[in-house]
Amino acid sequence: MSVAEANSGQAEYWSTGIGGQGWVAFQEGMDRQLAPFGDAVISAATVLPGESILDVGCGCGATTLSLAALTGTTGRVLGVDISESMTEVARTRLATAGHLHASATVADAQVVDLSSLGGPFDVVVSRFGVMFFADPVVAFANLRAHTRTGGRLAFVCWQGPKLNRLFSDFGREFAKLFPDAPAPDPLAPGPMAFADPDRVRSLLTDAGWTAIEVTECVRPMQLFGTANFEEAFEASLLIGGASRLLAGADAATVTAIHDAVRRVLTSQWTPDGAVVDGVC
Numbered sequence: 001m002s003v004a005e006a007n008s009g010q011a012e013y014w015s016t017g018i019g020g021q022g023w024v025a026f027q028e029g030m031d032r033q034l035a036p037f038g039d040a041v042i043s044a045a046t047v048l049p050g051e052s053i054l055d056v057g058c059g060c061g062a063t064t065l066s067l068a069a070l071t072g073t074t075g076r077v078l079g080v081d082i083s084e085s086m087t088e089v090a091r092t093r094l095a096t097a098g099h100l101h102a103s104a105t106v107a108d109a110q111v112v113d114l115s116s117l118g119g120p121f122d123v124v125v126s127r128f129g130v131m132f133f134a135d136p137v138v139a140f141a142n143l144r145a146h147t148r149t150g151g152r153l154a155f156v157c158w159q160g161p162k163l164n165r166l167f168s169d170f171g172r173e174f175a176k177l178f179p180d181a182p183a184p185d186p187l188a189p190g191p192m193a194f195a196d197p198d199r200v201r202s203l204l205t206d207a208g209w210t211a212i213e214v215t216e217c218v219r220p221m222q223l224f225g226t227a228n229f230e231e232a233f234e235a236s237l238l239i240g241g242a243s244r245l246l247a248g249a250d251a252a253t254v255t256a257i258h259d260a261v262r263r264v265l266t267s268q269w270t271p272d273g274a275v276v277d278g279v280c
Contacts, residue, residue, distance in 0.1 A: 022238030024085050027060040029235060032225030037156045037280060038063045038127045040217050042070070045154035050074040051122040056109045056143070056155070057081055057129015061090025067125060068094065068102035078118055079104035081129070110139035119146035126155035131193040140207030153209060156217060156280050157194040160186075165276040166223060167191070169268065170241055173260035177253070178245070217280040227273040229265065236261050 023030055042063065047053060049072040055064045058079025068077045079094075081087045081104070090104035105117065110133050114121070124143050133139035143153065161167035175181070186192055187199075194200050197214040204212050224235035236242055237258070245257055268274035 021085070022235070022240075022243055023060060023083075024089055025238060026224060026235045027089060029225030029231070030239070031060070031062045033221050033223060034127060035062070036219035036221060037217065037278060038066060040219065040280075041125060041127050041154050041156040042066055044215075045123050045125050045152055047071055047123055047125075052118065052120075053077045054109075054114070054119070054121040054124045054143070054146075055079040055129075056124060056126040057132070058090055058104055059083070059086045059127075059129070061093045061104055063125065063127045064090055064102055064104060065093060065097055065099070068097070068099040071101070073101050075101060076118065077102040078121075080107040080109050080112070080117070082106070082108050082132075109133075110135065110142060112142075114142070114146035120148045120151070121146060122148055122151050124151070124153045124155075128156060128158070128191070130155050131157050131191055132189045134189055136193075136203045137206045140204055140209065144208045153204075157200070158191050159216075159279045160195040161192055163279040165268065166221075166278065167241075169264045169276075170236075170261070173264055174241055174245060174257075177256050177260060219278050219280075220275055221278045222272060223265075223268065223274040223276065227271070229269065229273075232265055232274055233261060236265065 045053075047067060047070040049070070051071050052075060053067045053071055055067055055077060058064045058081045061079060064077055064079035071077055077099070079087070079090055079102070081090070084106050087104050087106045094102050094104060107117065109130075124147055130136070130139070140153075147153065158164055158167075161171060184190070184192075186195065200214060201212050224232045224239070226232050226235070237246060242257055242261055246254060249257065265274050268276055
């Protein structure tokens with residue numbers, strides 16, 4: 001499969017497919033769930049007033065909004081995402097907030113000519129947006145080519161599923177329902193693609209980045225950003241592995257998946273909702 005074909009598949013999934021639909025429907029809750037990690041990566045980026053910032057995989061715009069507040073009106077923030085539906089939400093939120101120095105556009109950061117979008121940039125930031133590149137070295141090289149000398153790259157990505165109950169609890173239940181399903185490729189574009197810190201260092205080095213630091217980031221998170229069980233249940237059917245399994249499933253399989261999701265959420269439930277550590 002070519003890079004273009006792989007990227008078009010990601011674009012479809014996150015724009016008109018179940019991936020984008022779920023995130024748009026539960027944008028506020030997902031912002032609450034992932035806020036600790038957005039805060040952590042923005043802190044690591046040490047954004048200064050007046051800087052030009054690129055937000056890769058900006059999604060519905062939570063990090064773009066935070067970056068716009070930090071860099072101020074003397075700076076500039078551009079959010080890029082492969083999802084048309086999520087980027088439209090980001091645009092609306094930026095306009096509502098009155099951030100005239102910030103914008104969001106649909107673009108594939110792996111291949112787009114970022115000079116045409118206002119590059120070079122002082123800082124490149126990403127909250128869980130860089131693990132989906134079809135060719136990570138090409139993508140990070142493209143970002144490096146459009147970052148000023150002395151500029152910075154900061155991103156947060158998941159460690160492995162065994163360390164993250166967000167993935168492993170659901171994964172175990174679904175494996176019982178689909179025992180013959182092939183094991184996923186751990187290096188394929190997706191949430192777990194950068195779980196190995198040595199691989200991350202190697203990819204960045206090959207792409208021309210230097211002074212690379214990899215730091216563990218562990219934060220508690222409220223899954224789907226809600227303490228309402230039924231809201232969390234509904235969100236879990238539209239975001240993540242369950243949504244893919246439900247596509248085209250027969251009635252009996254749908255019921256079995258619903259029951260599995262309820263078991264997982266029940267096992268994770270606290271007075272504050274399903275609260276687990278995110279290990280990144």
